[in-house]
Amino acid sequence: DSGVTQTPKHLITATGQRVTLRCSPRSGDLSVYWYQQSLDQGLQFLIHYYNGEERAKGNILERFSAQQFPDLHSELNLSSLELGDSALYFCASSVVSVGTNEQFFGPGTRLTVL
Amino acid sequence: DQQVKQNSPSLSVQEGRISILNCDYTNSMFDYFLWYKKYPAEGPTFLISISSIKDKNEDGRFTVFLNKSAKHLSLHIVPSQPGDSAVYFCAASISANTGNQFYFGTGTSLTVIP
Numbered sequence: 001d002s003g004v005t006q007t008p009k010h011l012i013t014a015t016g017q018r019v020t021l022r023c024s025p026r027s028g029d030l031s032v033y034w035y036q037q038s039l040d041q042g043l044q045f046l047i048h049y050y051n052g053e054e055r056a057k058g059n060i061l062e063r064f065s066a067q068q069f070p071d072l073h074s075e076l077n078l079s080s081l082e083l084g085d086s087a088l089y090f091c092a093s094s095v096v097s098v099g100t101n102e103q104f105f106g107p108g109t110r111l112t113v114l
Numbered sequence: 115d116q117q118v119k120q121n122s123p124s125l126s127v128q129e130g131r132i133s134i135l136n137c138d139y140t141n142s143m144f145d146y147f148l149w150y151k152k153y154p155a156e157g158p159t160f161l162i163s164i165s166s167i168k169d170k171n172e173d174g175r176f177t178v179f180l181n182k183s184a185k186h187l188s189l190h191i192v193p194s195q196p197g198d199s200a201v202y203f204c205a206a207s208i209s210a211n212t213g214n215q216f217y218f219g220t221g222t223s224l225t226v227i228p
Contacts, residue, residue: 002157033216042118042203043158043218055213090157102148103216105157 004106025093120219137204
């Protein structure tokens with residue numbers, strides 16, 4: 001158990017809908033990262049938050065947004081969903097923003113868009 | 115554009131022998147490299163890392179080698195054990211002033227045969 005929790009574990013929805021994925025980092029970790037893993041793809045880095053502030057952006061679509069709250073949990077919002085958004089979404093946390101690169105991953109949320 | 119590549123999708127090794135997993139990258143700005151291990155239905159777990167200023171890092175049965183001129187890194191597992199059977203992801207990061215961007219390969223599925 002990494003100490004990172006993600007909810008829900010599975011999510012099935014329809015095209016055009018909007019969903020919210022939730023992540024609680026390990027106790028004491030200030031950084032939260034979001035990743036997308038599509039079928040046969042590696043993990044694609046989406047976004048990095050540190051202590052409530054956005055710190056780095058990867059290949060995140062404009063239809064996707066994220067935030068990190070004062071209690072350090074984070075939410076990834078996916079809107080106008082398309083079939084191609086079906087994927088595993090992982091959240092990871094680490095202690096600091098820069099300089100340590102070990103991340104602790106949650107178990108992931110499997111999103112299926114029908 | 116895949117900046118981190120793992121060209122072998124799978125690898126089978128006899129128990130007790132050496133497993134060598136390879137990874138190539140294209141971006142010379144990467145300053146940290148990591149290996150993660152992933153079991154089905156779980157998030158990736160950090161295994162070992164190496165800074166770009168080093169060429170080798172060892173942790174028990176796991177050794178990572180970095181060849182910057184060839185933009186190549188490898189993970190050696192000696193001796194291989196059946197419990198090592200998992201998908202291994204290579205990752206690279208660029209440390210900016212405010213945050214990190216991470217790039218993952220597509221993974222190599224290692225099977226250690228008893």
